[in-house]
Every structure is written in C-alpha cells, then in structure tokens.
Amino acid sequence: MSHRLIRKVIAAIVFALLSQPMFAQNISEIAKSDPLIISGAVGTQNTYRYSSHGNGYGSPLSNVIYANLNICLYGFNMPFSLYYSNDNLNFNYPQISFNFSPTYKNWTGYFGQSTMSMSNYVMNMSFNGVGLEYSSKKFRAGIFYGRLRNAINADPNDPYARTPQYKRMGWGFKAGYGSGKNYIDLYMLYAYDSQNSIDEQWRQQINPQENIVVGIKGCVTPFKWLSLTANAATSIFNTDVRAPKAPVKTDFDKVFDVKYSSLMRFAGDINANIILKGLNASISYRMVQPNYTSLGTYYMSNNYHSLGISVSTSLFNKVSLSGIFSAQADNLSKEQLYTTCGYVYAANASTRIGKHFSIMAGYNGYLQTQRDGTCVVNDTTRVHRIMSSYSITPAYNLDTEHLGHNISLSANLTKNKDLNKFATGVGDVKTTALGLSYNIDVKPIETDFTLTYSRQQSIGYNSKYTSDVASLGTSRSFLKENNLNLSASVSLSYNEVERQSKSLSLGADFSASYTLKKVHMFSASASFNKYGDVNITQTRSGLDCTDISVSLNYTYTFTLLAIKNKANKGK
Numbered sequence: 351m352s353h354r355l356i357r358k359v360i361a362a363i364v365f366a367l368l369s370q371p372m373f374a375q376n377i378s379e380i381a382k383s384d385p386l387i388i389s390g391a392v393g394t395q396n397t398y399r400y401s402s403h404g405n406g407y408g409s410p411l412s413n414v415i416y417a418n419l420n421i422c423l424y425g426f427n428m429p430f431s432l433y434y435s436n437d438n439l440n441f442n443y444p445q446i447s448f449n450f451s452p453t454y455k456n457w458t459g460y461f462g463q464s465t466m467s468m469s470n471y472v473m474n475m476s477f478n479g480v481g482l483e484y485s486s487k488k489f490r491a492g493i494f495y496g497r498l499r500n501a502i503n504a505d506p507n508d509p510y511a512r513t514p515q516y517k518r519m520g521w522g523f524k525a526g527y528g529s530g531k532n533y534i535d536l537y538m539l540y541a542y543d544s545q546n547s548i549d550e551q552w553r554q555q556i557n558p559q560e561n562i563v564v565g566i567k568g569c570v571t572p573f574k575w576l577s578l579t580a581n582a583a584t585s586i587f588n589t590d591v592r593a594p595k596a597p598v599k600t601d602f603d604k605v606f607d608v609k610y611s612s613l614m615r616f617a618g619d620i621n622a623n624i625i626l627k628g629l630n631a632s633i634s635y636r637m638v639q640p641n642y643t644s645l646g647t648y649y650m651s652n653n654y655h656s657l658g659i660s661v662s663t664s665l666f667n668k669v670s671l672s673g674i675f676s677a678q679a680d681n682l683s684k685e686q687l688y689t690t691c692g693y694v695y696a697a698n699a700s701t702r703i704g705k706h707f708s709i710m711a712g713y714n715g716y717l718q719t720q721r722d723g724t725c726v727v728n729d730t731t732r733v734h735r736i737m738s739s740y741s742i743t744p745a746y747n748l749d750t751e752h753l754g755h756n757i758s759l760s761a762n763l764t765k766n767k768d769l770n771k772f773a774t775g776v777g778d779v780k781t782t783a784l785g786l787s788y789n790i791d792v793k794p795i796e797t798d799f800t801l802t803y804s805r806q807q808s809i810g811y812n813s814k815y816t817s818d819v820a821s822l823g824t825s826r827s828f829l830k831e832n833n834l835n836l837s838a839s840v841s842l843s844y845n846e847v848e849r850q851s852k853s854l855s856l857g858a859d860f861s862a863s864y865t866l867k868k869v870h871m872f873s874a875s876a877s878f879n880k881y882g883d884v885n886i887t888q889t890r891s892g893l894d895c896t897d898i899s900v901s902l903n904y905t906y907t908f909t910l911l912a913i914k915n916k917a918n919k920g921k
Contacts, residue, residue, distance in 0.1 A: 383425035386913040390419035393871075393905035400898040409436060458483045466494050468524055469565040471583035471617045472537045473646030475499075477520065488527055490535075495521040498646060501547035514552045516543035516559075520646060531577065534568040540605055541645035542591070557590040561645040562606045575626050582618030587643045589613065615642040617652070631661045640683035654680040669701040681723050689721040690733065709744040734769040735777075754791035760784070774811075781808045797826040814848035833865040854893060855881035871905045 395414040414435045421428040433440040449462040460466065460481035468474070479496015498518040504511035519542055526535030543558035565583035572578070586606060593611035600608055619636035640653040656678035664670050674696050681689040698712040720733040745758040762783040768775070785804040792799070800823045808815045823839030843855040861875040879897040 382915065384422065384912070384914045385424060386911060387422040388419070388910040388912075389422070389908065390417065390910070391905055391907045392417045393903065395901065395903045397899065397901040400896070402894070402896045412436060456484055456486050458485070460494060464494075464496075466492055466524075468522070468539070468646075469535070469537045469567050469581060469583060470647070471581065471650075472539050472563045472565040472644055473520075473522060475646060475648060488529060490527075491523070491525040493521075493523040495519075498541060501544070503549050503552070514548050514556060516545065516556070517547035518543050518645060522646070528569075530569075531571040532569060535566070537563075537565040537567070537583070539563045539644065539646045545591075557611075558592065559645060560588040560591045560606070561643065562586050563644045563646065575624060577623045578621070579623070580618065580620045582616070583644070585613075585615050585617070585642060585644050587613045587615065587641075587645075613641055613643070615639040615652075617642045617650075629661070629663045632659070634658045637682070640685075653682050653686075654678055655682060669699060671697075671699050673697045684723065686723045687725045688723040688727055688733075691719045691721065693717040693719075706748050707744070707746050709742070711742045712740075714739045729770075730772045732770055735767065736769055737764070737766045739764040752793050754789075754793065756787075756789040758785075758787045760786075776811045779808060779810045781806065783807075795826070797824060799824045816844075816846045816848075818844045835863045837861050851883055852885040853881065854884045855879060856893065869907050871903075871907075873903045874901065876900045 393416055395412075395416075397412045399410050399412070412435065414433070416434070417432040419430045421430075431440075449464055450459070451461075451464065452459045460479075460483070463476055463478045464481060465476045466473075466481055466483060475498060477494055477496035477498055479494060481492065481494030481496070483492035484490060496519070498520045499515065501517035502512050502515045504514045520539060522537065522539035524535060524537045526533060528534055540562045542560045545553065545558045548556070563583055563585045565581070567579075567581040569577060569579040586600075586608065588607075588609055588611050590611040591609070593609040596608045596610050596612065598608045600606070617638040619634060621632060621634040624631040635655070635657050637655040638650070638652045642650065642652045644650070656676060658674070658676035660672070660674045662670070662672035674694070676694045677691065678693075679689060679691045680686065694716050696712065696714045698710070700708070700710040702708045716737045718733060718735045720727055739762065741760070741762040743758065743760045745756070747757070748755045760783070762781075764779075764781045764783075766777070766779045768777050783804070783806045786802065788801045790799050791797075801821075803820045804818070806817045819841065820843075821839055821841035823837065825835070825837035828834040828836070838860045839858070841855075841857045841859075843857070844853070845855075846852045857877065857879040859875070859877045861873070863871070863873040865871050877897075877899045880893045880895070881897075882893045882895045884892065
C-alpha cells in the first residue's frame, strides 16, 4: 500500500471521528445496553483465475484486504470499514443519521429519521422530524411533522446529473379505536414542496406540488366466521401550487387551497374473510382511480380495479386443497387507446400417504386480453395470450438406524401461447422440466451424498433447446466440535440448440473451512471446468476450453474493549 493511500486512510479516520455520527437507538433500551463495546474483524480474500480464453473478462489474480471496526456506545453503533483490492481503496465511515424513539408506558416519541405506521394509501415513507404516538389496549393516536424528502439541485452541465426535486415537507395525524376484530382508524396527511429549495433555473421547469389525503380503515366481525375489512382514502392533489385559485369552498380551506391544477381522486379496497370448519375463503375488491397521488407514498399503480377470490380447505385431514382467482382491468379513465384485462388463476393440492410418501400437484394460469378504449382494437394486433403451467412433485423419505434416504421427483410443463386468430406462432413457447434428486445420509460416518439430474427442453417457433445436467456431491464435518467442514461435487452438463450447437461441460468443485477458537476462520475453494462444442459437424470440436479458480480466505474477529452492563455479564 502506497504512502499516499495510507495518508488518505488516516485523514478519513480523523474526519469520521470528528463528525460524531449516531445511528438509530431506542432510548428506553439505553439502561439495558452495554456502556462500551469495541469490536471488529480483519481478513483477506485471494483468488486466482485461469481461462484458456484469456483474461479479458477479469484479472487473473485478485487480492483483497479488509478491516471492519464498530464502536458501540450504549447501543449507538459507529461502524468503520476499510476495503483494499488491487490498488483500489475504499474507506467508509458512519454518516450522521439521527433517530431517537423513546417510549414511556403507552407513549412513543419520534425524533429524527422515523417511520410511523399509517394507511398504505396515505403514507408509507419515513420522515425526518418529530412525532408523538399513544397506544393503549383500544385507543391509539399519533401526530408528526417533518421532511419527507431532500432537495436535489443538479448541475445542468453534468451529463450524469440527477433529476432535480424540491424539498418536501409534511405533517399528519391518526386516531383509532377498537381491537383486532372490530376497529376503526382515521388518517390525514398534508404534504407540500418548498419552492425556494431548488435553484431558480429549475423552478420554471419543475412544478411544486401540494397534497392533502384523508383515509379511513376499519374492520367489523359480525359473526365468528365472518370479518369485513375496508381501507379507503381521498386525495386532493395540486399538480402546480402556482396555478390560480379556483372559486370552490372546501372543509380544508384553512390548510389547502383548491386551484385550477387540483385533482380529487379516490383509492380503496374491501375484503370479506370467511373461516369455517375446514374452510378458509376470502373475496376482495380494489379500485385506484386514474392519477391517484399521495405525496407520502412511493410510486403507486393507479387507473385500475381488481377482484380476487381465494379458497383453501382440507379433506379427511389428509388432502390440502387451495385455489385463487383474480381479475384486473385498467383504463378506468376511458382515455387510453385500449383496455387491458388480466386474469390469474391457480389450484394446488398436496397429501401424505403413509409415513414416507408425499405428493404435491398444482396448476397456474394467466390470461391477458385487450378491449376497445378510445380506439377500436384491430383484430390482427389484438393482445390475447395465455400461459399455463402444470407441476407435480412426489417425494419419498425413509430413515433407518444407519441410513437416511430422501428421493424427490419434479415435473413441470409450461405453455405460453398467442390466442390471436391471426397469430403465426412466433411467440409460442412450450417448456418441459424434469428433476430427480436422491440424498443419502450415511450416519456411521456422518456423511451426506446427493445425486441430482435435471432435464429442460424449450420448443419455440423453428427452435428447440435442450439442457441436461447431472451432479454428485458430498459433504462432511470433522473434529470434536465439527469446526472442519469439507465438501466436493462433480457435474456434467450437456446443452443443445437444434441445428446450431452442441456443447458439453465437465466441472468439479471443492471447498474446505476451518474455525480455530471461534475467532480465526480459514477457508479454501477450488473449481475446475472443462467445456467446448462437441458437434462433430464442426471443423473443431471437443472439450478444448478450460476454466480454473482457486480461492484462499482468512478472517479474524476480535473485541478490543468490552465494558458490559452488569445485567448482561455472562451472556
């Protein structure tokens, strides 16, 4: 390591120590935390690679030296890390991230970067500010104020500049009453962009926005076997707060001005859940109007509605059955060129026969169709596709005094077909996959052996791809504390693209790891792969390509200083 790199590291460490950073910690846990723990790890990773194709894809020798140090002061963690690899140095020190969440009886305070649970239609992002929450057995309430996102002022001359954005502030509250089976919660959020938070050159190109969202969520259980839940929100959204004020009066005039750029939208869902003896069922409906926006949420899909049904039951306490169906359609605004509909359906069954045999089977399907919107759908280009997947997985296990056997077979058939009557079949694909696995545990020598075989074939328009892979592996732990672990495997792979190529690959892998006194960890691994085109019609064919990789690693973990809380001693 050069003197310049050493000076950089020292300077970075000094700067990090002077910055006095802190991470999230609940004040109520401080009294239980250890006063001071200084711990870390140092290690090295060294890998050698060889390829008969040359070293164009990477360096033949990779050397890494790393060091981690963590200072834990009454639960506050300050991590430092140093990473050096082939003359590249990265040093990371903890950035300032302030978060206190003190609790006292039923009260919780929020200071710094925090998250408060609210309706997913109202707010699901964190805020940087202050908040207070109260929660008892049945009554709950909360309020917060803070920054929802930082401003970004990008340099217009920078070719990799990020998209500028305003600083966004917000405040909100929630209140609710009830238990898990019968409750009601109300939510409100007001968010706005700070117009002076970005350079003036950007203000004419980016509109500052403003938003008020009111939500309600509740559940009622009229019978033991039936519960109904609902979650809904209404959003009034100003796409440009600089637009003229509209001559409209609302209940929010004191905090929100309705303008000619305002949009009022709705989003919500309702669910019915049925629990009977041996039967669970649910039905749900969701609708999100076009351009529904809450400035307190990340991206949310809109302009669609959906219906979902799910059922599960058990027959004779042996056979488990389940099924789902959902349908979704967009273009609620009737302004899109076309309306797209999607249908998802599935059925699954599983059972156990005797003590050793089990079997699972399933079907999954997806149908996509297209209807008229503002334009009439052309039959020659109409989207009408279906995907169907069938699977079955039997398994057998037998455990004896000296041997443990586990055999499983999997089979899957997937069809993807264009149903358009003018379709030529170019996009149609049929894929079959078979898998066989046998695992034997030889108990007298505490060794596992695993044999696997898989075959996959995909048939498309004038194309056929086939892949066969077989492998044999073993692993075992040694020594009194099983701190020496060895594993090895060999594999054979054959791939064929009909009328194009036939390739064969033979590989072997070996790994070993050893732990000394729980703080020294040594590991080594090696892999060898011989492959090539084996199509005899080629001018040159055979396993004439070779890849070799060898890796040696070491890690040492340590604790420099540990001043523990008396209650934690001995743990």
